[in-house]
Amino acid sequence: IQPNNFHSLRTKYQPELPQLLQLDELDTKTETIEVNPQIREMFPFLCKDEVKAVTFQAADANENTIRAPLRIGCVLSGGQAAGGHNVIVGIYEQIKRRHPNSQLFGFLKGPIGIYTGKYEELKDDTINYFKNRGGFDMIQSGRHKIETEEQFKKSLQYCQSLKLDGLVVIGGDDSNTNACLLAEYFLKNNCQTCVVGCPKTIDGDLKNEFVEVSFGFDTACKTYSELIGNIMLDTVSSKKYYHFIRLMGRSASHIALECALLTRPTWAYIGEEVEKNKTSLTQIVTQLSDLIEKRYKQNKNHGVILVPEGLIEFIDEVKILIKEINSILASNKWESDQVFDNILTKLTPESSKLLQFLPRSISDQLLLDRDPHGNVQVAKIETEKLLIEMVKAELIRRKYAGKFSAISHYYGYEGRCAFPTKFDCDYCYSLGVNAAILIENKFTGVMSCIRNLHQTPSEWNAAGFPLVTMMDVETRKGKSVPVIKKALVDLQGPLFKFYQSNRDKWAFHDYYHPVGPIQFEGDQVPPFLINGKGFEFEEV
Numbered sequence: 222i223q224p225n226n227f228h229s230l231r232t233k234y235q236p237e238l239p240q241l242l243q244l245d246e247l248d249t250k251t252e253t254i255e256v257n258p259q260i261r262e263m264f265p266f267l268c269k270d271e272v273k274a275v276t277f278q279a280a281d282a283n284e285n286t287i288r289a290p291l292r293i294g295c296v297l298s299g300g301q302a303a304g305g306h307n308v309i310v311g312i313y314e315q316i317k318r319r320h321p322n323s324q325l326f327g328f329l330k331g332p333i334g335i336y337t338g339k340y341e342e343l344k345d346d347t348i349n350y351f352k353n354r355g356g357f358d359m360i361q362s363g364r365h366k367i368e369t370e371e372q373f374k375k376s377l378q379y380c381q382s383l384k385l386d387g388l389v390v391i392g393g394d395d396s397n398t399n400a401c402l403l404a405e406y407f408l409k410n411n412c413q414t415c416v417v418g419c420p421k422t423i424d425g426d427l428k429n430e431f432v433e434v435s436f437g438f439d440t441a442c443k444t445y446s447e448l449i450g451n452i453m454l455d456t457v458s459s460k461k462y463y464h465f466i467r468l469m470g471r472s473a474s475h476i477a478l479e480c481a482l483l484t485r486p487t488w489a490y491i492g493e494e495v496e497k498n499k500t501s502l503t504q505i506v507t508q509l510s511d512l513i514e515k516r517y518k519q520n521k522n523h524g525v526i527l528v529p530e531g532l533i534e535f536i537d538e539v540k541i542l543i544k545e546i547n548s549i550l551a552s553n554k555w556e557s558d559q560v561f562d563n564i565l566t567k568l569t570p571e572s573s574k575l576l577q578f579l580p581r582s583i584s585d586q587l588l589l590d591r592d593p594h595g596n597v598q599v600a601k602i603e604t605e606k607l608l609i610e611m612v613k614a615e616l617i618r619r620k621y622a623g624k625f626s627a628i629s630h631y632y633g634y635e636g637r638c639a640f641p642t643k644f645d646c647d648y649c650y651s652l653g654v655n656a657a658i659l660i661e662n663k664f665t666g667v668m669s670c671i672r673n674l675h676q677t678p679s680e681w682n683a684a685g686f687p688l689v690t691m692m693d694v695e696t697r698k699g700k701s702v703p704v705i706k707k708a709l710v711d712l713q714g715p716l717f718k719f720y721q722s723n724r725d726k727w728a729f730h731d732y733y734h735p736v737g738p739i740q741f742e743g744d745q746v747p748p749f750l751i752n753g754k755g756f757e758f759e760e761v
């Protein structure tokens with residue numbers, strides 16, 4: 222692809238680093254942290270001694286230090302998220318600063334590239350081209366897992382034959398769980414390759430006391446919010462359409478909440494609240510129909526409704542239905558045209574009734590193949606259309622006197638590969654630099670973490686936190702397995718509370734707030750998801 226003017230301009234931007242990471246000499250400082258005893262048992266090598274977190278501090282410059290070239294491998298895992306290229310650029314520029322003969326290898330098409338030994342050495346021309354650019358096309362990504370003994374063995378062989386000092390796994394919760402298993406396997410087999418994770422996912426659900434936000438979230442929310450704002454201006458001009466906008470974000474509703482705070486829609490569903498209140502599909506349709514009727518009495522036949530793509534899985538009866546379908550599909554195989562009829566015979570009466578009640582297009586989408594991690598592909602379930610159809614039917618039943626003309630939208634893939642915001646450019650570059658430093662200092666099984674993100678980049682902190690401290694034990698397919706838990710929207714947190722206390726106003730008074738396109742210069746507002754730290758919410 223030829224660079225366009227904007228791309229050429231962005232490649233010239235040198236991302237900002239935290240002050241500490243700009244120094245030539247760093248001392249490491251470690252601190253013991255608690256690990257769940259069950260997890261300790263599952264990772265005996267990583268947890269052999271005390272498990273420690275690492276931070277850095279300035280050290281005296283030492284001209285006699287002899288530095289050896291570093292050899293690092295990297296892999297992009299799972300769905301695209303803006304900024305992934307900058308993690309790689311950060312690793313590359315850091316290891317070249319340490320020694321000009323250092324080398325970086327990109328494993329191709331995700332984890333499968335590691336255990337099949339498909340890689341490419343990354344050099345100046347590639348790195349310079351992809352700097353500050355969206356997408357994962359430099360080395361591509363994939364959703365494969367390293368699962369079987371053979372795959373672990375092969376991964377070790379390829380890392381050893383490349384004499385890698387380290388492997389950086391750039392991925393979400395599942396990929397970082399996999400990274401931790403790989404780190405354990407390498408230690409057990411005396412392999413010198415350290416494994417370091419980097420927190421990626423637009424969904425924002427890889428978040429815990431160590432990770433403030435995953436990269437790509439900021440760019441995705443700001444991209445969607447620009448589009449939502451444009452729709453708002455259109456609808457408030459024509460005053461004739463209800464826009465139902467489904468937003469990507471597989472499970473958690475962080476994206477929907479962040480976009481709601483940025484744009485102030487007529488209404489936004491938050492899946493976690495729907496789950497907590499056990500709100501049924503019928504209740505959602507009743508609420509929406511009430512809202513539309515009330516607005517009609519104010520002479521308003523327009524609105525913007527945000528629907529998180531994970532909503533469908535949070536609705537109690539649908540959740541039960543999906544669980545039943547998952548377990549039936551796990552033990553049965555049918556020709557695709559026979560799945561629907563066969564499943565109906567095996568579901569409980571309530572779930573069978575629901576599956577038949579849903580429009581056929583939606584029930585077919587619920588029956589689609591699961592991804593390699595067993596997730597329902599909510600990105601392919603058109604919940605926004607389902608709601609429109611059901612609300613339409615309900616309004617007809619109520620003999621609604623107003624006009625209900627609805628348009629559906631899905632904002633998903635367009636937010637994952639946009640040019641990364643300045644925040645994501647700097648954040649990802651810092652994550653990459655930090656990952657390289659962790660490897661140089663021989664830390665393994667840790668996540669590269671950049672914190673204090675509500676401040677300007679020079680004030681950010683860098684750390685390495687052991688992946689085992691982020692894990693819980695879950696039962697999957699009847700087996701106890703370690704997993705990094707997804708962070709859902711905190712219904713007691715400041716962001717949801719702010720939305721909750723404002724939404725009734727926004728529902729009836731059109732406080733639409735079009736944010737416009739992403740700006741790359743001037744003041745930057747980091748994502749609200751960093752727990753609202755440092756932000757004054759503007760009451761309207």
Ligand code: FBP
Pocket residue numbers: 298299300301302393421422423424469470471530598599600637
């Ligand atoms: P990751 O968790 O791998 O970052 O991917 C997240 C996501 O973008 C979800 O928001 C979405 O539901 C899903 O990927 C779509 O997956 P696919 O790219 O396989 O269609």
